[in-house]
Amino acid sequence: MEERGLIIAVAGQKGGSGKSTIAENIAVGLALQNADVILIDCDIGQRTASKWVQRRNANIEEGGKLKQIHIALQTDNIKEGVHDAAKRYDVAIMDVAGRDGRALRAAFMLADIVYIPIRPSQNDLETLDHVSELLSETQDLNTKRKVFSILTMCPTHKLVTERSDAEEFLGDFQKVMPLSKAEISERKAYRDASFYGTGVLEGDNPRAKFEIDVLIKEIRENA
Numbered sequence: 001m002e003e004r005g006l007i008i009a010v011a012g013q014k015g016g017s018g019k020s021t022i023a024e025n026i027a028v029g030l031a032l033q034n035a036d037v038i039l040i041d042c043d044i045g046q047r048t049a050s051k052w053v054q055r056r057n058a059n060i061e062e063g064g065k066l067k068q069i070h071i072a073l074q075t076d077n078i079k080e081g082v083h084d085a086a087k088r089y090d091v092a093i094m095d096v097a098g099r100d101g102r103a104l105r106a107a108f109m110l111a112d113i114v115y116i117p118i119r120p121s122q123n124d125l126e127t128l129d130h131v132s133e134l135l136s137e138t139q140d141l142n143t144k145r146k147v148f149s150i151l152t153m154c155p156t157h158k159l160v161t162e163r164s165d166a167e168e169f170l171g172d173f174q175k176v177m178p179l180s181k182a183e184i185s186e187r188k189a190y191r192d193a194s195f196y197g198t199g200v201l202e203g204d205n206p207r208a209k210f211e212i213d214v215l216i217k218e219i220r221e222n223a
Helices: 019-031 048-061 078-088 102-110 128-141 162-173 188-196 206-222
Strands: 006-010 037-041 070-073 091-095 113-118 146-151
Touching: 006 019, 006 078, 006 102, 019 037, 019 048, 019 091, 019 113, 019 188, 019 206, 037 048, 037 078, 048 070, 048 188, 078 091, 078 102, 091 102, 102 128, 128 162, 146 162, 146 206, 188 206
Parallel strands: 006 091, 006 113, 037 070, 037 091, 113 146
Antiparallel strands: none
C-alpha cells in the first residue's frame, strides 16, 4: 500500500457552521505537534482558509514565531490533488464549502477522518438527513473512514438549552456520525485568532485551548 499522510475533512451541507475555524485550529494543533500540515481550500468562492494562511504568513514575516502551515486551493481534480498533497505532507486537511457538490462527496470518499460541524440550531440540524444519505452512499468507497458530528458555535451561558437539545437530536444519527468528544463554543478568542492567522492554542484563552486540545487528542486516537 502506498504510504501517505493523514487526510482530514471538515465538511457539511450548511454554510456558516464554523468549518474553516475548525480546520484552521486542527492545522495549528497538529503543526504544534511537529506535523507538516497542508490546508486544502475547496471553497473557491470564499477562500477563507487561503486568506487565513495569507494572514498567518504575514504574521510570520513580521516576526511572529508561528509554525508554518501550507495551503492549496483545490476545486478541480480534487481526488488527485488531495492524494498528491497527502503523499507530500504528514496531514492534509480539507476545508470544504458548505453545500452539496463535488468537493463534499470527494471529502467523504477520500478522508480518513471526517468532522461535520453542526450549530445547535434547527436549520443546521435539518441538514443531517441529507448528509447521512451522502455518507451511506459513499460508505462502500471508503470503508475505513471515521466520521464525527461536532457541535460548534455553542452558547456559553449555562441556562441556554440549545446545546442539550441538539445533543438529543444528534442521538438519532449516532451510528452514522457519532458525536465528537470535542465541543466548540461561541468565543471571541476564535475570531481574534482568525484575524491574525493563528489558532487559539497560540493564544491565551484557556477554555478555547481546552476545546481544541480535546479535538486534537480525539484525532490522534483515531488516526
